[in-house]
Amino acid sequence: MDRKLKVLVSGTGFAGQGHADAFRAVGAEVVGIVGRTESVVIKVAEKMSIPYAGTDWQKALEDCKPDVVSIATPGGAHYGPIKQAIEFGCHVYSDKPLTDTGESALELYELAKNKNVKTAFASSFRYMPHIIQAKRLIADGAIGEPTEVESISHFNLERDIPYGWSHRKEDGGGRLNNNFTHMMSIVTSVIGEKILSIIGEVRDDLGKAPIVDGVHNFKTRRNFIPKDLNDPSLKWGESNVEWSYTVLAKLESPIAKKPVSVLFKHGGLNPRFNEDHIVFYGTKGAIYIKGHYGMGPLYLWHENKTWQEQPLPQDIADDQPKVYGDTERNWHYLAREFVKDIQGETVAPYQSFKDGSLYQQVIDLIRKNDNWTDIRHLQ
Structure with a gap:
């Protein structure tokens, strides 16, 4: 791929800014950032010299035409933006958790697989x-x-x-x-x-x-x-x-x-x-x-x-990427592998939405708390 990959970021906090830095470090172009609050997203975009700032995710996809989207909001806000991005044909880099339920996480994995887009799941302390x-x-x-x-x-x-x-x-x-x-x-x-x-x-x-x-x-x-x-x-x-x-x-x-x-x-x-x-x-x-x-x-x-x-x-x-902070360095590591893969280079396997959807289904099972065996009748 001769041109830089264009990246659109969802989220303006610590993770959003960290993801933007990670993609820039591996040669991608961060073309836009989207957040809930207009004043905040404008301020972050100015601070980070990101050319596009907005609060409407679908409009940002249409305006920026990104190759990759980076999802850096809390997990409960992932489902809609990820689904829209996959439908738009974008590769998706998402922080954990993938979504708030195993069912919705599995749906996104299947959708990405059917649309033939690449995905990265940033449970990245590995x-x-x-x-x-x-x-x-x-x-x-x-x-x-x-x-x-x-x-x-x-x-x-x-x-x-x-x-x-x-x-x-x-x-x-x-x-x-x-x-x-x-x-x-x-x-x-x-x-x-x-x-x-x-x-x-x-x-x-x-x-x-x-x-x-x-x-x-x-x-x-x-x-x-x-x-x-x-x-x-x-x-x-x-x-x-x-x-x-x-x-x-x-x-x-x-x-x-x-x-x-x-x-x-x-x-x-x-x-x-x-x-x-x-x-x-x-x-x-x-x-x-x-x-x-x-x-x-x-x-x-x-x-x-x-x-x-x-x-x-x-x-x-x-x-190891030369970045301060364990969390930030791990984001950079995964972003590097993800971008190389998208560009057709050979990389070691990394975690994708397949893993993210499995983890969310496992979490749903654990949260049921129904593994106990009542032994009061033995006493």
Whole structure:
């Protein structure tokens, strides 16, 4: 392809601006940006030197005629714009979750497949350098056959973060949509992409949050926590999503004879006592990565019966986009692969709407909370 790909972005907050930067970094032209509030979208477009700003998505598609659209709004606002973009013939890069229900996510996957457009699903923390390192080590036999994985995280989020999309299932909120999607992507990238079975339990241990005006950027929402939470004039919104989850999964691995067991344990509101971590266990050793998204460092347990820190291979470091921030760097990584694929270059497999729709169907199953066996009659 001789000309630059034209990209239209949906969303003006942290993700929208991050997606725009990611596509520009890989040589695409960001021709427009769309948001809900005219004054905000105009301000962001001016700041980022984006030539087109609007609030009407269909009109923006017609005016900008993009090759690619980037969906960077909360998950509950994805369905309509993605469907319109696919009908328009655009390739689609979407942040997670794909939509707010498995049914609508599956519909978009099928529609994209039928329209023969390419899609990218940005559960992109699988591109963390130490996750890539773990994948290489395990593929090379460093821990023998993988047997189980443990993913533990506690975020200690402030309970009084202003009420917004993250508190509402219909808007794509909840810790499954916004944490589990990344964690499942990380583990499948290392162990194998095929999920055989799943069981889980979720809990809403928040209940409510204060309603505050003026919150626009997800990254700065903590700055809007009311100083007086006992103010009688303060209004409150009810949460209807999970803030903690426990999920067990079995994955098929091309390098293991038996299914690999995985434990995902996440407490969004719970304080951590020690490091969040991801551990890959095998028949001959184990890999421990500090940090909830595999931030590192990485330690290997092998025949010496000790944990030894492993340096990051230089080629993995060199292949990482030179961008500050884990989230932003991972967006850049996926955007690079996506653009190369659209331009006809050979790239490694990346996650698409096939994965996004599967994850959303899995989340629907977990949220049913119907896996319990009543044993009161045994006592």
